[in-house]
Amino acid sequence: MPLSFVSRQFLTAALVHLGAVGVLLLMGPGAGAFTLRWDFLVWLLLVGFVGFTTAGLALHLFPTLSRRPQPRRWVAQAAFLLAEGGLFLGAAGLSETTSFRFPGWVFPLGGLLFLCGEASVMALFASELLEPRLTTPGPETRPGDAVTVPLFVASWASAVGSGGLFILSGLAGGPGFGWWLAAVHLFVLGHVTLLITAVVLRLVPRSLDADLSHPVVYLLTGLAIAGALLVPFGMLSLPPSQAPDLVYFAAPEAAFAVLLVFLLAFLGGRSRTLRKEFGLQLMSAAWLLLGGGLGLWMVSDSSYSYVVTHAVINVLGFVGLMILVEWFGMIAPFQRISHTWTRRMLGVLSGAWILGVVAAATAGGWGPSGPEWVTSIAGALVLGVAVTWGAGTLPVLFPTLNPLPGLTGSEIGVLRERWRNR
DSSP, rough: OOOOHHHHHHHHHHHHHHHHHHHEEEEEEETTTTTTTTHHHHHHIIIIIIIIHHHHHHHHHHHHHHHOOOOHHHHHHHHHHHHHHHHHHHHHHHOOSSSSSOOOOHHHHHHHHHHHHHHHHHHHHHHHHTTOOOOOOOOOGGGGGGHHHHHHEEEEHHHHHHHHHHHHHHOOOOSTTTTHHHHHHHHIIIIIIHHHHHHHHHHHHHTTTTOOHHHHHHHHHHHHHHHHHHHHHHHSSSSSGGGGGGGHHHHHHHHHHHHHHHHHHHHHOOSSSOOHHHHHHEEEEHHHHHHHHHHHHHHTTTTTTTHHHHHHHHIIIIIIHHHHHHHHHHHTTTTTTTTHHHHHHHHHHHHHHHHHHHHHHEEEEHGGSSSSHHHHHHHHHHHHHHHHHHHHHHHSSOOOOOOOOTOOHHHHHHHHHHHHHH
């Protein structure tokens, strides 16, 4: 099924926003990416890159997964405009400078537009589920298919909830650890992790030709949902003085991370058609285990000196690497040149991405006392990946674009033949 125009808008904007993250990091510690503008960076990365990617891919996947017709374009278009407006106003409200400061209502208004955009996507999914199922033959049913649609719906319910918490964070600090931290964790653990769980349970068994049992699928799903709800709830209900008790609220999420890594390794061991991309998916889950473990250590010790490292590992490592792999699996950047280029560029970009995660996590752990060049290297890697990723993706999303400007179609055909078997 071809990508809709709105999906292409979301995905293109996601790469532009990722490039902006790279530019901010490339400017070095002087730009305050990990200090004064940390919330700005998190907003741009979560809502701008991750949120736009999930919306673009979900609008493409949901009709097929739910066996429903294509959604109404005007609702999806409204969701994109609301999301872009919310991202811009939210970023403006968080981008404090010494010479100018936006009014206090700007960020809550951005949060409201973001919430309306996510609610529009959720309403679109709900309206599709009211439509009759398609009667045309579909793919063979597997155990993970039973939880796919419920996880999609729960994912967007979490996104709407996080939007509400973001609005509250612009109005007041909030109880416990505050509205902002609860919103960030509900978005990452609720919206993004639940969506990744749905995609993994749906697509990985098919790509590896190996299945999980129904009880295991339901157990992983239950742990994911419990962790998505309990961690933000614990952050709001517990005062910082009782931070070690947050470990109990995070126990289901920790169990989910361990089980996810184990199940991926189990599927890989049973597979007869192991693909190179699977190793990246397994590494992505390992990043979640590492980042989550660091978060548990911080709250149990009531020491938050590695909070930036924790966030970078979870968002760029776990979420970002998984997005990169799934993006290449569903859109196949560089295929206008050759499929060989698609496979090779996935290896190149994933390698650069992993180095960028390591550099950003290291710079965040060192803090202001660390060498400035580490942050700049992280920014250069992220920006380089965003530009190269976009160069391979845009000609696929928009077929009228020339994938290699300056070369004719016949010359590109010669290159395809040259790289076909290399």
